[in-house]
Amino acid sequence: MTAAAPATLDPRVDLGRGLVLPNPVGVASGTFGYGFELEQLVDIQRLGAIFSKGTTPRSRPGNRPPRVAETTAGMLNAIGLQNPGVEAVASEYAPRWAGWRVPVVVNVAAEDIPGYVAVVRRLAGVPGVAGVELNISCPNIAHGLDFGQDPQAAARCVEAVRRATPAPLIVKLSPNVTDIGAVAAAVAAAGADAVSVVNTYLGLKVSLALRRPVLPGAGTGGLSGPAIKPLALAAVRRVRQAVSIPVVGVGGIQTAADALEFFVVGADAVQVGTATFRNPAAALEVLDGCLAYAAAQGLRRWTDLRATARPADAPGPTVGPGA
Amino acid sequence: MSRPVAALPASDLGRAVDRSARVSQVLDLGAGSWELTLECPEIATRARPGEFLQVQVDPAPVPLLRRPFSVCRADPAAGTLGIYFGVTGIGTARLAGLTVGDEVRVLGPLGRGYSLPPGPARALCVAGGLGAAPFPFLARALSAAGATVHWLNGAATAGRLYPVERLGAPVDVTVVTQDGSRGVRGVVTDVLPDLLTAADRVYACGPNPMLAAVAALCASAPTPVALEVSLEAPMGCGFGTCLGCALPVGGPEALALCCRQGPVLAAEAVDWPALLALPPAHVA
Numbered sequence: 012m013t014a015a016a017p018a019t020l021d022p023r024v025d026l027g028r029g030l031v032l033p034n035p036v037g038v039a040s041g042t043f044g045y046g047f048e049l050e051q052l053v054d055i056q057r058l059g060a061i062f063s064k065g066t067t068p069r070s071r072p073g074n075r076p077p078r079v080a081e082t083t084a085g086m087l088n089a090i091g092l093q094n095p096g097v098e099a100v101a102s103e104y105a106p107r108w109a110g111w112r113v114p115v116v117v118n119v120a121a122e123d124i125p126g127y128v129a130v131v132r133r134l135a136g137v138p139g140v141a142g143v144e145l146n147i148s149c150p151n152i153a154h155g156l157d158f159g160q161d162p163q164a165a166a167r168c169v170e171a172v173r174r175a176t177p178a179p180l181i182v183k184l185s186p187n188v189t190d191i192g193a194v195a196a197a198v199a200a201a202g203a204d205a206v207s208v209v210n211t212y213l214g215l216k217v218s219l220a221l222r223r224p225v226l227p228g229a230g231t232g233g234l235s236g237p238a239i240k241p242l243a244l245a246a247v248r249r250v251r252q253a254v255s256i257p258v259v260g261v262g263g264i265q266t267a268a269d270a271l272e273f274f275v276v277g278a279d280a281v282q283v284g285t286a287t288f289r290n291p292a293a294a295l296e297v298l299d300g301c302l303a304y305a306a307a308q309g310l311r312r313w314t315d316l317r318a319t320a321r322p323a324d325a326p327g328p329t330v331g332p333g334a
Numbered sequence: 335m336s337r338p339v340a341a342l343p344a345s346d347l348g349r350a351v352d353r354s355a356r357v358s359q360v361l362d363l364g365a366g367s368w369e370l371t372l373e374c375p376e377i378a379t380r381a382r383p384g385e386f387l388q389v390q391v392d393p394a395p396v397p398l399l400r401r402p403f404s405v406c407r408a409d410p411a412a413g414t415l416g417i418y419f420g421v422t423g424i425g426t427a428r429l430a431g432l433t434v435g436d437e438v439r440v441l442g443p444l445g446r447g448y449s450l451p452p453g454p455a456r457a458l459c460v461a462g463g464l465g466a467a468p469f470p471f472l473a474r475a476l477s478a479a480g481a482t483v484h485w486l487n488g489a490a491t492a493g494r495l496y497p498v499e500r501l502g503a504p505v506d507v508t509v510v511t512q513d514g515s516r517g518v519r520g521v522v523t524d525v526l527p528d529l530l531t532a533a534d535r536v537y538a539c540g541p542n543p544m545l546a547a548v549a550a551l552c553a554s555a556p557t558p559v560a561l562e563v564s565l566e567a568p569m570g571c572g573f574g575t576c577l578g579c580a581l582p583v584g585g586p587e588a589l590a591l592c593c594r595q596g597p598v599l600a601a602e603a604v605d606w607p608a609l610l611a612l613p614p615a616h617v618a
Contacts, residue, residue, distance in 0.1 A: 044575040051347040080579030237395045276519045288571040
């Protein structure tokens with residue numbers, strides 16, 4: 012907390028526990044692989060952060076196809092957490108990230124608490140891993156319980172993970188709940204350094220030609236894309252009112268204006284997700300637009316845009332250089 | 335039938351660029367099929383037969399995703415690319431409605447294309463309907479490489495045949511239509527066994543049932559013939575990060591990404607029964 016704020020914009024964002032992003036625009040888990048995939052196509056080192064593909068205790072082949080279906084201004088996915096498993100990520104990928112300027116946060120998924128603990132333990136202290144983002148709303152159900160659905164279950168999971176790793180810990184929240192603010196408050200109390208808001212919305216696409224859902228199995232998938240932006244904004248605003256830890260806004264961001272709206276309702280950083288599928292350089296264009304806006308408006312920090320008050324009982328500003 | 339996914343090399347994105355391309359020709363080929371010519375010198379120079387493009391058809395987010403198309407033509411001298419497609423949904427309808435001078439975003443070249451024979455060879459291209467898309471480009475490249483090319487061009491009816499005169503390469507052509515409105519009445523696999531006796535390698539693109547039948551014939555020929563097939567899948571990104579375009583290969587859990595390990599796969603890598611159990615890509 013600097014006494015004398017810089018005269019020009021400080022683009023950095025402090026997500027806590029030493030995780031300082033060089034700028035507030037990252038790419039969302041499940042849309043950017045492990046960073047290598049797009050390295051040849053866009054300047055990934057300019058990104059604020061790369062949130063990796065969901066990584067599980069062991070490799071997963073993912074779901075049978077079809078896995079994606081386009082909807083109006085959105086898409087459904089049911090990938091099924093295809094990933095190489097934490098061992099490959101820790102031993103083969105992380106060493107390559109260690110030389111990168113862009114922080115890589117590993118998104119972590121598991122079927123039960125021991126699974127989450129095993130993954131974060133393996134990643135703890137590994138050079139190249141800037142932090143972990145806990146996916147507590149994965150489609151896998153442990154004993155009939157989805158951690159992201161219930162504040163107490165979410166808190167138990169986060170407490171266990173918090174004990175298992177000193178790494179910066181971001182918890183990605185599910186929007187498919189009655190009160191996302193209650194879940195946010197529970198995970199903050201359990202030791203989360205920040206929250207990502209939000210994961211995909213449960214959706215269904217039906218083929219009239221086939222007279223059944225397009226996606227296999229239950230037929231449901233996670234809805235993302237511009238269609239969910241108003242929903243995500245509402246979720247971020249609710250969470251901002253419920254917690255004082257940093258909030259990473261995610262959901263339907265395509266343009267700099269979209270991202271700036273998330274800052275207005277209380278986000279400290281943002282993730283660009285599905286927009287990357289449409290335009291691999293989307294996140295960089297969002298970043299450049301945000302920087303241009305900040306310059307034109309004379310912003311000194313992104314929180315200058317914030318219109319939503321912190322909760323009355325919050326201990327005070329805890330986020331953002333100069334906040 | 336099973337070859338592990340790891341054995342399938344993924345494409346690299348080192349040659350891919352994302353560019354705005356001007357539409358220079360819109361050709362209505364009838365029966366809902368179209369050929370579009372795009373001015374895009376960088377990709378025209380970089381593309382190889384069998385690779386594909388991701389085309390953003392509208393600056394507004396509907397349709398949200400780009401549409402994948404095989405490179406039908408690539409003319410480095412003219413700086414142009416061609417795509418051949420049928421109108422199957424909102425994306426292709428928008429493309430068919432473009433006029434000369436319109437701009438679209440084109441990302442490419444993407445994916446793994448066909449492998450060309452190292453020396454003189456007798457190549458057979460088997461096309462089913464819109465599956466003709468990659469073959470004008472491939473036939474030219476094969477001819478340039480010294481191969482002789484026979485094109486087995488099949489469709490439901492004459493109006494859905496890719497126009498032979500547009501091939502632009504010296505090829506022998508056999509035409510087959512299901513209704514007999516042109517060429518031999520029947521399907522490509524009716525005439526394939528005879529043609530296989532004079533082929534060293536086969537390239538195929540078309541509906542999955544046709545490809546499966548072609549694969550079975552190539553594998554069971556007196557002298558089995560190497561076959562490469564171009565496949566499609568509902569696709570999110572085209573560059574390997576959404577993991578949406580999985581195709582069944584090998585054993586019960588083995589999947590390959592159409593966009594990175596494909597769209598062209600060796601026929602023996604494909605799990606044909608599993609592929610045939612999937613709904614057509616354009617329905618999803």
